[in-house]
Amino acid sequence: MNPSINLFINSFAVRGITSREQLLNEMLRVKLTARAVKSQEKPLQDGEQLFELMKQSTESTILGYFPGDRDFFSTIYKVAEGIDLIEYTLKLYQNDRFGQIFSPAYLTEYISSLIDEARSQSILIAEAEKSLSGLKGLVEKHQSSNITFTTSNVLMFMLLKLGFEDYDNVTILNQSIYQELLVDARFDFIYALPDFGGKIEAVNHKFISSRPDVVATQNLLGYLSDRGTLVTVLPVKIAFASGSEAKLREHIMTHYQLEGIYSLPEGTFKPYTAIKTYLLKIGAVKKENVSVGYLGYDNGLYVDKVKVVGSKDFAAQEDWRIELILEDDDEHIRKYKTSTIERVKLHEVAEVFRGKSILKKDIKPGKILVLNISNITDTGIDYSNMDSIDEEERKIKRYELIDGDIVLSCRGSAIKTGVYRKQKNIVIASANVIVIRPNNRVLSNYLKIFLESPVGIALIKSFQRGTTIVNINHTDIMEMEIPLLDIEEQKELVTHYEAESTLYRETIRKAEERFAAEKEKIYERLL
Numbered sequence: 001m002n003p004s005i006n007l008f009i010n011s012f013a014v015r016g017i018t019s020r021e022q023l024l025n026e027m028l029r030v031k032l033t034a035r036a037v038k039s040q041e042k043p044l045q046d047g048e049q050l051f052e053l054m055k056q057s058t059e060s061t062i063l064g065y066f067p068g069d070r071d072f073f074s075t076i077y078k079v080a081e082g083i084d085l086i087e088y089t090l091k092l093y094q095n096d097r098f099g100q101i102f103s104p105a106y107l108t109e110y111i112s113s114l115i116d117e118a119r120s121q122s123i124l125i126a127e128a129e130k131s132l133s134g135l136k137g138l139v140e141k142h143q144s145s146n147i148t149f150t151t152s153n154v155l156m157f158m159l160l161k162l163g164f165e166d167y168d169n170v171t172i173l174n175q176s177i178y179q180e181l182l183v184d185a186r187f188d189f190i191y192a193l194p195d196f197g198g199k200i201e202a203v204n205h206k207f208i209s210s211r212p213d214v215v216a217t218q219n220l221l222g223y224l225s226d227r228g229t230l231v232t233v234l235p236v237k238i239a240f241a242s243g244s245e246a247k248l249r250e251h252i253m254t255h256y257q258l259e260g261i262y263s264l265p266e267g268t269f270k271p272y273t274a275i276k277t278y279l280l281k282i283g284a285v286k287k288e289n290v291s292v293g294y295l296g297y298d299n300g301l302y303v304d305k306v307k308v309v310g311s312k313d314f315a316a317q318e319d320w321r322i323e324l325i326l327e328d329d330d331e332h333i334r335k336y337k338t339s340t341i342e343r344v345k346l347h348e349v350a351e352v353f354r355g356k357s358i359l360k361k362d363i364k365p366g367k368i369l370v371l372n373i374s375n376i377t378d379t380g381i382d383y384s385n386m387d388s389i390d391e392e393e394r395k396i397k398r399y400e401l402i403d404g405d406i407v408l409s410c411r412g413s414a415i416k417t418g419v420y421r422k423q424k425n426i427v428i429a430s431a432n433v434i435v436i437r438p439n440n441r442v443l444s445n446y447l448k449i450f451l452e453s454p455v456g457i458a459l460i461k462s463f464q465r466g467t468t469i470v471n472i473n474h475t476d477i478m479e480m481e482i483p484l485l486d487i488e489e490q491k492e493l494v495t496h497y498e499a500e501s502t503l504y505r506e507t508i509r510k511a512e513e514r515f516a517a518e519k520e521k522i523y524e525r526l527l
Contacts, residue, residue, distance in 0.1 A: 090132055104134075112134075125191050180204065181223065192232045213238075230281075256284060261320055324458070335455075339483065353434070355434070376407060
């Protein structure tokens with residue numbers, strides 16, 4: 001990294017200027033001034049002339065007044081001479097966990113390769129600042145194509161104008177992809193990495209949702225050419241969630257062609273976000289097949305595992321979860337998908353919430369017991385060795401377990417479930433546990449039986465996120481579909497299951513006792 005970048009940043013830090021937006025603002029000021037210097041017919045004589053040129057060139061713009069005097073500007077101007085604007089911006093935002101997202105260069109390079117495959121002549125990169133790393137390489141590789149960038153951020157608009165002013169084939173629009181674009185053009189290739197969270201205020205009635213990722217996808221699809229392709233990165237919920245996501249899936253399948261859906265490598269957008277994401281390829285032209293798989297990383301993205309599914313067969317899928325589609329050959333999954341038994345979303349028959357975050361320092365002798373993953377065993381819940389905390393009851397009331405609650409581990413590779421039974425003390429769940437509280441439509445033991453079945457485990461695993469630290473989001477598991485038998489049938493299955501379970505444990509106990517006794521007899525004969 002260029003050491004001048006830290007020097008530039010530190011020069012402002014000592015003056016109390018530390019926000020990323022302010023620091024980007026001042027670098028843009030310097031670069032705009034440098035451009036103005038080049039356009040002067042005569043060389044500037046001194047720092048005073050430089051300072052005056054800066055004021056004339058930048059202070060009437062969005063950049064506002066410079067926070068310093070002539071000497072300070074001369075100093076930072078010299079420091080910034082050898083700094084690349086894009087490298088500086090990426091450095092500035094490299095640890096921004098709650099604001100601007102930047103994708104890695106390898107993703108931009110992969111998008112560039114998809115543009116090559118599509119032989120696209122007109123290209124739109126939406127919110128191009130998110131793809132700054134590798135963006136110049138993409139532009140230089142496609143100088144024979146017309147490329148359009150969009151950004152709704154004024155500073156980023158100025159940055160892109162300065163960074164790509166030497167490329168005649170690049171057009172930059174200061175427009176939002178969360179509303180209709182003010183362009184008549186249609187594009188052969190569109191790439192978007194929309195915002196994942198939040199809500200669009202006063203959204204246009206034509207959009208099926210106020211969610212930014214859904215709005216952006218629906219909006220940009222309308223700007224595809226007759227042979228165009230949209231490649232977009234969306235949160236994994238696009239594959240299974242109801243509501244907005246379900247409407248978007250239907251919109252895509254009805255009016256366009258889903259060409260491919262791939263799971264991006266875990267941590268692709270860290271440290272900006274840890275959200276699990278899918279990459280979708282959506283075309284304007286109907287095709288016979290859909291590619292489903294994973295993208296791996298090894299000095300670049302590549303298709304790690306893929307399955308080609310006929311478009312008609314794919315359309316029959318109730319959701320787009322890659323993990324389940326790739327396991328279609330599994331007998332249990334196939335029976336589950338073709339079963340005629342009514343299925344309902346988990347949130348329709350149960351309240352689902354995550355337990356309370358308990359720090360190590362909070363663990364102390366107290367009257368509130370805490371149920372952790374370690375308390376969930378193969379034979380049920382072990383209530384004998386639980387942690388405790390000393391806390392007011394009103395503060396933990398929302399996490400209190402009641403008789404019949406199902407607890408599900410949400411961290412770690414092992415999937416553990418149990419049915420909680422009322423204890424003398426108040427018991428709450430820890431944050432490593434998801435609580436499922438069934439309503440009167442489903443029995444607790446019936447639901448537990450399904451969750452621990454081969455199909456249940458496969459479904460739960462399809463919601464897992466992470467590789468090194470595996471976890472499940474309770475809002476995801478709420479979308480899980482379970483077979484809903486009537487209550488009498490549920491009771492019959494539970495009774496049968498419990499009878500066989502009791503017989504199994506009793507048989508094992510007797511076998512262990514017999515084996516222990518026979519071993520003693522054998523050992524006695526050795527003496």
